Amino acid sequence: MGAASAAAEHRRRLVALAYPVYFELLSGVMAGIINMVWVARLGGEAVAAVAVAGNVENLLLGVILVAGSGTTVLVARARGAQDPAAMRAALRGGWALWAIVTPVVAIGGYECREPLARLVLGGTGGGPVPLAAGYFSIALPGIAVFFATNVVDGMLKGADDTRTPMRLALLANGLILALDPLLILGFGLGVRGAAISTVLGRTAALACGLAALRRNGVLRQAAGAAPSRKTSLRADLRRTAATGLPMSADFVARMTGSLALVAVVARIGVDQAAYGIATKAMYFATMAFYAVRQAAAIHTAHLLGAGRAQRRAIGGQALLLAGALGLSAALALLAAGPWVMRALGSGGEVAEAGALYLRCSGPYLVLLACFIALGGVFEGSGGSPTLARITLCGVVLQLAFAYGLSGAGLPGICSAMAISMALQCAAVVRMYARTERPKDTGHGSGRSKDPVRAPGGTAPVGRPAR
Template identity: 80%
Template sequence: MGATEHRRKLLALAYPVYFELLAGVTAGIINMVWVARLGAEAVAAVAVATNLENLLLGVILVAGSGMTVLVARARGAEDPAALRSAVRGGWTLWAIVTPVVALGGFLCREPLARLVLGGSDDGSLPLAIAYFSIALPGITVFYATNVIDGILKGAGDTRTPMRLALLANGLILALDPLLILGFDLGVRGAAIATVLGRTAALACGFLALRRNAVLRQAAAAPSERTRSLIADARRAAATGLPMSADFVVRMTGALALVAIVARIGVTEVAAYGIATKAMYVATMAFYSVRQAAAIRTSHLLGAGRDERRAVGRQALLLGGALGLTAALTLLSAGPWVMRAFGSEGAVAEAGTLYLRSLGPYLVLLACFIALGGVFEGSGDSPALARITTCGVLLQLALAHILSGAGLPGICAAMAASMALQCAAVTRMYRRLPLAPRTQICRSGNRSGVSGPR
C-alpha cells in the first residue's frame, strides 16, 4: 500500500477527531465566559472543577481507548465475534468504573473541593461543592459518551463523534445563559447545562450505534459466546490501561509544573496558565493524528498486514508539519494570542515570551504523539507509557533546575525532556519489521498491494 493512501486515510480519520477534541476544550471555555459574570470566586470554582473532570477523563480512557483498538482490529480481521467481545468488554468496564467515580465523587464532593482549591476556605469552596453536586453524578453520561466514541472510532467512523461533540457544545452554548443567569442557578446552572448537552449527545450516540453498518453486521452474524463479560472487560482493560496511564501521567505532570512555575512569580503563573490554554489548540491536532494512526494500525494488523513502518512514517510527517506550523504561528502571533485571551501588561509580555520559546518543544511533542499512535494500535502502549512517565519525571527535575532562567528555562526543560522521549520512541520504531512486498490475501492469492478491508 502506497504512502499516499496511508496519508489520505490518516487525514480522513484525523480531522474529525481534531474538531471533536477541540469541542471538548471549547465547552469549558463557554462555561467560563458565562460564569465570569458571577465574579472571581465562581470562576475559580468552575476552573478547578473542570480541571478535575479532565483528570477523571483518564479513568474511562481505559474503556474508550481499549475499545477503539480492539474494535478496529476485529474489523480488519472481519471477525464479528471479536468485535462483539470488544464492545461487551468496554461496556462492562463502564458499568464497573462509573458507579465508583460518580457515586464516590458525589459523596466526597466537599473533601474533593477542598483538595482542588488547595485547602482554601473562601467563597469559592461552597460554589465548587455546588458544581460538583451536579457534575460528578453527571460523569455517568460523560463516560458513556466516551465509550460510544471509542466504539464508533474503532468501526472507522470518526465523523459521528465529532458531530456529537458539536451538538453537545451547541446545547451548552444555548443553555448556559438561560440556566446561569435567566433562572439564577449560578454555577449549578453551568453544571446542569453541561450534563443536559452531553445527555442529548449520548441519546444521539446510541442511535448512531444502531445505524452503524459495521456494528449491525457484527450483531447479526451467528456465533457462540466463548468468553465471560469479565474476561471481555479484562481484555479491554489490558489494552486501554497503558493509554489511560499515559494521559493521566501527562495531566499530572502539567499540574505539578504549575507549582514549579509558581516559584518564579505570580505574573509568570498567570502567563503560563493562559498560554497553556492557547497551546491546547495545537496539541489537540497532534492527538488527533495519534488516534488516527492507532485506528489505522489496528485495522491493518487485524487484516494481517503489518505496515506499521509505513503508517508511522506518514504519521510522523503529518505530526511534524503540524508541530512546525504551530511553532511558527505562536512565534509570530504570540502577542495577539495573549490579547485574545484578555491578558495585558506584564502578564501579556511573559506569556508572549513563553509562547515564542515553545517552538522546539512543540515540534518534538508533535512527532512523539503522532508516532505513538502506531504503538498504541499495535499493543505496545505499555512501553510508550513507561517512556512518558520517565520523560515527565525528567521534565519536572530539569524545570526545577532551570526555573532560575524564567519561563524560557521551563521551555528548555520541556524541550530537553521531549527530545529524549523522541529518541526512545524512534528506537522502538526502528525495531519494527519491514512490511513485506507481497501481501497474502485470505483467498490465498498474492498481490503487490491489498486494499483495506
C-alpha cells in the same frame, strides 16, 4: 512509484480519519473555553476555579480511555479480520468497563469534591476553592454521561466512523453555548450553571450517539453475531482493559504532570489563571496531535495483519503530519500569543504572563507532536505498555527539571518541558527502530519474525488475523 503511492494512500487515510477527531476533541476544549468566557464576568476567582476544574476533567478523561480507546482498537482489529464475534466481544467489554469505572469516579468524586478542589488549587478553603467545589458537585456526578459518550465514540471510531462522534461533540458544544449565558448569568447560578449546561449538552449528544450505534451497519451486525464459545463477559472485560489501560495510563500521566506544574508555576509567582488560560489555548494544538494519534491507532489496528512495512509507512506519515502541525502551532503562538490570551478573555499581567508561556512553548510542541503521533502506531499494534512507561518517566523528569529551572521563570518551565520531551522522543524512536528492525529466524531462511503482538492473545502483527 509503488512505495510513493502507498505512502500517499496512508496519508490520505490518516487525514480522513484525523480531521473529524480533531474537531471532536476541539469541541470539548471549546466547551471549557466557552464556560470560562462567561464566568469571566464573575471575576478572576471564578475563572481560576473553572479552568482548573476543566483540567481535572481532562485527567478523568484518561480514566475512561481504558474503555473508549481499548474498544476502538479491538473493534478496528475485528473489523480488519472480518470477525463479527470478536467485534461483539469488544463492544461488551467496553460497556462492562464503563459500568465498573463510572460509579467509582462519579460517586467518589462527588464525596471528595472539596478536598479535590483544595488539592488542585493549593488552597485551604478560601478564594476559588468553594467555587471549584460547587462546579465539581454538578460535573462529577455528570461524568457518567461523559464516560458513556466516550465509549460510544470509541465503538463508532473502531467501525471506521469518526464523523458521527464529531457531529455529536458539535451538538453538545452548541447546546452549551446556548445554555451558558442563561444559566450562569440569567439564573444567577454562576460556576454551577456552567457545569449544568455542560452536563445537559452532553446528555443530548449521548442520546443521539446511542441512536447512531443502532443505525451503524457494522456494529449492528456485530451485536447480532453469535457469541464465541471461548469467551465470557469477564474475558471480554479483561481484554478491553488490557488493551486500553496503557493508553489510559499514558494520557493520565501527561495530564497529571500538567496539573502538577500548577504548583511549580505558582512558586515563581505567576497567576494560576494565566497558566490555566494558556494551557487551554495550547489544547488547540495538542488536540490535533491526539487526532493524528487516534487515526494512526485505528488505521494500524485495521491493518494488523498487513506486516512491518505497512506499519512503518503509517508511522512515517503520522510523523510527517504531526510534525507539520506542531511546527505550525509553534509559529502561530510565537506570533499571536498576546492576541490569543486577549481572545480568551484575559488582560493585564495575566495576558502578559500567558503570552510569554505560549511563545516559549514552541520547541516543546513540535517534540510533543512527534511523540504523540508515533504513539498511535504502538497503540494499534499492541506496543502501548512500553510507551506508557516512557511517558511516566518523562513526566517525572519534566517536574524535576521544571523545579530546578523555575528560577528562570516561565522560560525555564518551558525549557524543562522541552528537555523532558526530547528525551521521551529519543526513547520512543529507539523503541520504534528496535521493534521494526527485521530479525533473522535463526534458520538461515532470511525471513523475519514480527516481534510485536497484540494484547489479549491475538495473532502477531505480521500475520493475517483469523
